[in-house]
């Protein structure tokens with residue numbers, strides 16, 4: 147592979163906008179066919195160079211992930227939401243990767259898959275059985291290689307359970323899946339707390355079911371215990387083995403159409419100078435859940451009233467572009483604890499020095515992202531019985547294996563998460579049990595303020611606006627407290643929000659003021675059946691109403707499967723690459 151020359155018009159079979167999680171996966175798969183020429187346009191550069199600490203799992207949380215608008219850095223877009231009525235009117239920084247690898251260059255590396263029922267729903271919504279879990283497993287498998295946990299480095303009571311049969315290492319998938327060489331002591335205790343309230347250990351989250359708890363698998367490269375992203379996996383292989391062309395630090399401005407509705411290329415820009423990359427076969431947009439709808443809208447695809455209000459010629463009137471935004475939020479209960487957590491890095495110089503030395507040999511606390519055990523549950527019957535009938539009816543629309551709540555055992559203070567450093571308060575160790583809403587009913591939207599992709603899109607996630615989400619959030623928060631009640635390492639009273647926060651009104655106020663997104667924005671260019679007025683792409687990711695244009699990233703999920711979405715971003719890229727290479 148090579149780097150494209152700026153300012154010089156060029157022509158390729160496929161031009162891909164966005165070198166992120168899905169974009170680089172798709173690009174690498176297409177470029178592996180030597181008769182196909184592929185260019186990728188990416189606004190950012192190498193995260194390892196721009197922010198060297200981003201490669202170390204133990205520092206992931208402090209990489210400009212905070213809700214405070216000032217908490218941004220060189221590999222982040224610095225997006226800020228509109229005031230969120232469901233979250234105390236806060237305008238919240240929404241971390242997104244601006245780098246090769248995209249958001250896989252700065253996320254928390256949790257890797258697992260959704261439930262069989264969630265993919266059945268996906269298949270039903272798009273009218274295509276190739277989206278059932280059984281039919282998707284080959285695409286999940288193709289993207290990754292699994293390394294068994296290193297039991298000699300992990301605590302004896304941190305036993306990992308997993309199913310090797312849903313991985314196929316003979317395929318040599320570029321993305322590395324492993325367990326860190328450090329098991330958070332806090333997580334060993336929270337695992338017991340989860341079990342005490344009925345969330346049983348020993349689950350496996352890669353086989354189509356999310357129920358119980360497990361030490362979750364991660365996209366950490368076991369050789370060196372560093373972050374594995376679409377850039378260190380797919381792109382680095384493609385650069386050494388294929389003819390891929392990468393235009394880094396280059397903004398895509400607009401899709402160019404020929405013969406009215408046939409995508410023929412992309413106008414790109416660097417340093418205010420623009421040029422054209424022609425696509426002989428297709429243009430593919432992989433700019434993520436906020437910027438893929440933006441790219442479509444500025445190019446004439448979207449709700450016609452919005453487009454006309456900016457004087458944009460309407461090429462395909464698609465009401466769904468930028469709508470249907472699905473996302474997860476979390477909030478938590480925090481205690482001081484009697485075990486070593488990752489906060490110790492800041493308050494014990496000798497320990498920190500040892501952690502750094504250990505990391506150089508691929509061991510110790512910096513190999514893990516400050517968490518270990520995750521749990522999922524459908525709220526137990528006794529809790530469901532107390533929900534209003536309208537909330538029960540709303541939850542009944544989800545498939546029966548779709549959990550409502552995820553619990554995350556987190557080292558440190560989740561608190562208000564204004565910035566990651568806020569978890570380091572004093573010389574105590576802290577632990578958080580976070581609850582995340584993974585069957586949310588609230589939906590947000592994304593739109594534009596101008597015809598220029600240099601202007602940030604308007605991001606309105608609308609978290610915690612549906613009444614059902616509020617009821618589930620209250621129930622989930624109380625469950626988080628029950629988990630702590632069964633953990634014997636706490637010091638004193640609950641640190642946050644504190645025992646004086648006890649009525650539903652007080653708890654809800656704390657949730658609205660402290661909720662932080664899990665950064666899972668998706669479904670803003672939703673896949674659907676032809677004729678569905680809100681569908682933007684068909685089940686092969688082709689944009690309705692135009693030719694030679696696809697969207698491939700988290701924006702095309704018709705629903706956001708429960709849990710952490712990166713596996714789906716790799717899967718969809720593998721699947722659509724297969725469609726393209728097979729002429730679909």
Ligand SMILES: Cc1cc2nc3c(=O)[nH]c(=O)nc-3n(C[C@H](O)[C@H](O)[C@H](O)COP(=O)(O)OP(=O)(O)OC[C@H]3O[C@@H](n4cnc5c(N)ncnc54)[C@H](O)[C@@H]3O)c2cc1C
Pocket residue numbers: 163164165166167168169187188189190211241242243244245246247248249250252253254255256257258396397398399432433434435437441599664665666667698699700701710711712713715
């Ligand atoms: C802090 C954080 C933690 C997370 N933790 C996890 C986790 O532990 N596990 C998990 O599964 N998921 C996690 N996620 C979510 C996950 O990372 C994302 O869902 C996923 O990476 C999205 O992939 P994508 O391909 O849709 O978009 P991205 O990876 O964001 O790719 C979009 C790319 O397009 C580029 N781009 C956009 N517009 C333009 C333009 N106009 N011109 C040129 N380039 C452009 C961007 O720079 C970016 O590189 C986390 C996210 C964040 C922010």
